[in-house]
Amino acid sequence: MKETFDLWKLLAGLGVFLFGMILLEESVKALSGKAFRRIIRLYTNGTLRAIVSGSLVTAILQSSSAVSLMVLAFVGAGVMSMENAIGVMMGSNIGTTCTGWIVATFGFKSKIESFALPLTGIGGIGLIFFGSYSKFFHISRLMIGFGFLFLGLDYMKGSVESLAQSFDLSRIPDYGLWLYLMVGILLTALMQSGSASIAVVLTALNSQLINFNMGVAMVIGANVGTTITVLLGSIGGAQSKKRVALSHLIFNVVTGVIAFLSIQGLVRFIKLFLDINSNSVIGLALFHTLFNIIGVILFFPFIGLLSRTLIKLYRDHKPMLTVYINNTPTEVPDAATAALKKEINHLLQECRLYNLRLLKIDEKLVFDQDPPFEKHKKKKFTIDHLYENIKLLHAEIFTFYSRLQNQKLEESEARELERMIYASRNTMNSIKNFKGIRHNMDEFDGSENSFLNLQYTLFRKRLVELYRNMNRILHLKNKEEQYRTLLTTFVYIEEADKRFIRETMTAVSEKQIQEMEISSLLLVNRLFTQACRMQIFSMKDLLLSQEQINDFDRALDMKELMDEEKVKSRGKIGDVVKAPG
Numbered sequence: 001m002k003e004t005f006d007l008w009k010l011l012a013g014l015g016v017f018l019f020g021m022i023l024l025e026e027s028v029k030a031l032s033g034k035a036f037r038r039i040i041r042l043y044t045n046g047t048l049r050a051i052v053s054g055s056l057v058t059a060i061l062q063s064s065s066a067v068s069l070m071v072l073a074f075v076g077a078g079v080m081s082m083e084n085a086i087g088v089m090m091g092s093n094i095g096t097t098c099t100g101w102i103v104a105t106f107g108f109k110s111k112i113e114s115f116a117l118p119l120t121g122i123g124g125i126g127l128i129f130f131g132s133y134s135k136f137f138h139i140s141r142l143m144i145g146f147g148f149l150f151l152g153l154d155y156m157k158g159s160v161e162s163l164a165q166s167f168d169l170s171r172i173p174d175y176g177l178w179l180y181l182m183v184g185i186l187l188t189a190l191m192q193s194g195s196a197s198i199a200v201v202l203t204a205l206n207s208q209l210i211n212f213n214m215g216v217a218m219v220i221g222a223n224v225g226t227t228i229t230v231l232l233g234s235i236g237g238a239q240s241k242k243r244v245a246l247s248h249l250i251f252n253v254v255t256g257v258i259a260f261l262s263i264q265g266l267v268r269f270i271k272l273f274l275d276i277n278s279n280s281v282i283g284l285a286l287f288h289t290l291f292n293i294i295g296v297i298l299f300f301p302f303i304g305l306l307s308r309t310l311i312k313l314y315r316d317h318k319p320m321l322t323v324y325i326n327n328t329p330t331e332v333p334d335a336a337t338a339a340l341k342k343e344i345n346h347l348l349q350e351c352r353l354y355n356l357r358l359l360k361i362d363e364k365l366v367f368d369q370d371p372p373f374e375k376h377k378k379k380k381f382t383i384d385h386l387y388e389n390i391k392l393l394h395a396e397i398f399t400f401y402s403r404l405q406n407q408k409l410e411e412s413e414a415r416e417l418e419r420m421i422y423a424s425r426n427t428m429n430s431i432k433n434f435k436g437i438r439h440n441m442d443e444f445d446g447s448e449n450s451f452l453n454l455q456y457t458l459f460r461k462r463l464v465e466l467y468r469n470m471n472r473i474l475h476l477k478n479k480e481e482q483y484r485t486l487l488t489t490f491v492y493i494e495e496a497d498k499r500f501i502r503e504t505m506t507a508v509s510e511k512q513i514q515e516m517e518i519s520s521l522l523l524v525n526r527l528f529t530q531a532c533r534m535q536i537f538s539m540k541d542l543l544l545s546q547e548q549i550n551d552f553d554r555a556l557d558m559k560e561l562m563d564e565e566k567v568k569s570r571g572k573i574g575d576v577v578k579a580p581g
Helices: 007-042 047-061 064-076 082-095 097-107 113-129 135-165 177-191 194-206 212-225 227-234 239-261 263-271 280-313 333-358 383-405 411-436 438-446 450-475 479-509 515-543 546-578
Strands: none
Touching: 007 135, 007 194, 047 064, 047 082, 047 280, 064 082, 064 239, 082 097, 082 239, 082 280, 097 194, 097 280, 113 135, 135 194, 177 194, 177 212, 177 239, 194 212, 194 280, 212 227, 212 239, 212 263, 212 280, 227 239, 239 263, 239 280, 263 280, 333 383, 333 411, 333 450, 333 515, 383 411, 411 438, 411 515, 411 546, 438 450, 438 515, 450 479, 450 515, 479 515, 479 546, 515 546
């Protein structure tokens, strides 16, 4: 009795196979992910070493996509050269053929249940007994991954074999091998996994659903289809990422074209070593490795040329972030110092804009017009893009400051420069604090707890009030007025902090918030208050004279002493009240 083709069994097999691949990749990365990143980053000094490292890491990780995305990250960060990146990508093509060898050797040459079921069973038991952060937990996941990989293959093999019993290959119209090439590309692009599509092709070949030449064309297509993941990973990225993605596409397409045009010759070469009628799946795995090695050999002399061409094609467009120091020579210290002060004030402006957007506050409540970054731009930056630009601006400020320090400066000029760089550091520390509480603020905003919602609203009000006070200070012409208003604003920050503590203590006593929420609230308030203080300190160092700065610091010290005395006096009064009459 003939078995009917079970489509759901095929899809289930494919799903289990893909899940097994994911478990394999994640467990291997968890066990030694840092080691692989270290190999990719450090052991790629030279094109040949880059190719070998790419092959080795991909063969172990069983994922050329993971390696490709790692390379994109390292190139984007500027820690890997373009030539070495191309070498790693070429090597990953050789390494990814390892999956085909594993499937062809173990998946079709032995009884799958004899090792797939023990692997899955032992791995599953290991997950129960070992903690999720232990090494044995990830080894258990690795075993399950291998078990699922082969079980999925067994499902696919069973469903395709039942179809092959009633399937006549000669009934398929002869459209040519290019059709199977396109099927291989489409299959890999849809599944986002070259290994999975190779497994499907090997299964179809083993069941005689396709012949060897059709399988060869589909494997070439699968090799080209793997470029989709890298191309998607480079969208919207830096120019360097686009270069790497395009180099991967060029290598795979050119290698695929050469292999497709040389199919007959390569198949005859394989027949010298194997009988493809009895060992078709091994022969296909060998073909996959062979044409990728040939591609690497052919491309190797042209890696430098390809790298230079791509760099010319995708030139780096460095944005002009500075407004005042870009055209100011450091050889004139007076002009350079004035320009630097204005640039740090610009940094403070962009920092305030970032903080407003992070708390979803309309910047028009504080700014009359867009700060310099977006003044002449058609669209606004995303919050992450804005943060990156602020960091780059700070780097340029510090570079300019370093150059200016090398000039012959008077002692008063050197002290003023030191105050200004303190102002820029305080500004950056402030923005880092806000970035650190971003997730908590979103939680407060979306919480079902009305007290947390209220505190989120009050944090936003505190920030708007602070920034309006800062605007008033910036528009004051009299230094003495600036000094007094700065002190008053600082006192406002401290009073808001104390008010928050009182309200939180009341909420705790009335059980309006839970223990974890208390911890989050106190942490957020501390970082928020520190960030506000640091912005006032930035303005103090930018606007006030050295004498006024000294007076400001003494006033804060005096206030701190007075607060301490109040606390002590409250303690003494409490002792008197508690003393027996």
